[in-house]
Amino acid sequence: MMTKxxxxxxxxNYKTLEEFKRFKEYGNQELTMxxxxxxxxxxxxxxxxxxxxxxxxxxxxxxxLYRVQAKYDNYFLPPQDYxxxxxxxxxxxxxxxxxxxALVDFAKSFNLPIKTNPRIKSHSFxxxxxxxxxxxxxxxxxxxxxxxxLPSGVEEREV
Amino acid sequence: MMTKxxxxxxxxNYKTLEEFKRFKEYGNQELTMxxxxxxxxxxxxxxxxxxxxxxxxxxxxxxxLYRVQAKYDNYFLPPQDYxxxxxxxxxxxxxxxxxxxALVDFAKSFNLPIKTNPRIKSHSFxxxxxxxxxxxxxxxxxxxxxxxxLPSGVEEREV
Numbered sequence: 001m002m003t004k005x006x007x008x009x010x011x012x013n014y015k016t017l018e019e020f021k022r023f024k025e026y027g028n029q030e031l032t033m034x035x036x037x038x039x040x041x042x043x044x045x046x047x048x049x050x051x052x053x054x055x056x057x058x059x060x061x062x063x064x065l066y067r068v069q070a071k072y073d074n075y076f077l078p079p080q081d082y083x084x085x086x087x088x089x090x091x092x093x094x095x096x097x098x099x100x101x102a103l104v105d106f107a108k109s110f111n112l113p114i115k116t117n118p119r120i121k122s123h124s125f126x127x128x129x130x131x132x133x134x135x136x137x138x139x140x141x142x143x144x145x146x147x148x149x150l151p152s153g154v155e156e157r158e159v
Numbered sequence: 160m161m162t163k164x165x166x167x168x169x170x171x172n173y174k175t176l177e178e179f180k181r182f183k184e185y186g187n188q189e190l191t192m193x194x195x196x197x198x199x200x201x202x203x204x205x206x207x208x209x210x211x212x213x214x215x216x217x218x219x220x221x222x223x224l225y226r227v228q229a230k231y232d233n234y235f236l237p238p239q240d241y242x243x244x245x246x247x248x249x250x251x252x253x254x255x256x257x258x259x260x261a262l263v264d265f266a267k268s269f270n271l272p273i274k275t276n277p278r279i280k281s282h283s284f285x286x287x288x289x290x291x292x293x294x295x296x297x298x299x300x301x302x303x304x305x306x307x308x309l310p311s312g313v314e315e316r317e318v
Contacts, residue, residue: 024279027304028295049297066301086302117302120183136187138208142225143245143276145186 005102010050061099063088164261169209220258
């Protein structure tokens with residue numbers, strides 16, 4: 001029997017922030033969350049932009065997801081709120097179990113367009129997830145290689 | 160006798176685009192330049208946002224540099240034009256010759272603030288170049304770990 005992978009919102013607390021250290025893409029975002037928690041700027045168990053998959057009690061996959069407001073949308077037609085997805089990562093021992101796909105499917109379930117700036121060498125994964133390359137525009141994309149996912153009725157904006 | 164490393168603007172042509180393939184961070188930006196050249200959307204030897212260092216006839220270091228307009232500035236005080244620097248890379252056989260520093264010094268010579276989103280594990284280099292971490296703001300920085308350089312008289316904007 002197949003078990004459905006459960007994707008959960010991750011709350012800001014010391015346990016989660018400790019688990020984040022096991023992921024490669026650990027940076028200012030996590031450090032700022034930790035500082036905010038330590039200095040009581042955010043409460044324990046407050047919301048974070050992260051979603052994750054647990055295997056038993058261990059966080060084994062995660063992504064960060066942020067809703068960008070329509071007024072900042074330079075990618076889609078008509079201009080609209082969209083999701084920026086980043087830090088999608090599955091820990092090495094837990095790959096090829098469909099966790100990455102479960103996270104992306106969760107993001108798609110909002111039925112908003114999605115933009116991501118993939119890590120080098122992950123393009124075949126994103127292609128399987130039906131993401132496409134946005135037409136590159138230096139003034140908009142600078143150092144990014146944006147990939148986008150278009151729900152039905154949404155087009156890429158011409159640059 | 161020390162020779163000063165010469166930083167040159169790189170023009171869009173088939174030789175340069177072929178040399179770009181030797182760099183790790185090759186993506187949409189380079190592919191779009193190649194397509195534009197092939198389809199005559201840009202002329203041969205037109206300007207590019209890249210600057211480079213040659214060793215003999217071979218391109219051995221490069222960076223991309225783009226002037227972002229003041230109205231899009233969310234990093235500096237007072238708001239002003241700034242430079243976004245990315246794809247700074249020195250080919251493996253030519254490291255530790257000061258080429259990376261020469262490129263960064265060239266960027267600094269415009270006397271505009273600079274923002275970069277460094278590759279993981281390059282932080283000690285950027286620290287030596289007097290870059291500092293911007294205070295992370297999820298809605299602005301999303302998946303980036305921005306580093307900034309402030310010329311005299313410029314401050315970081317509070318988030």
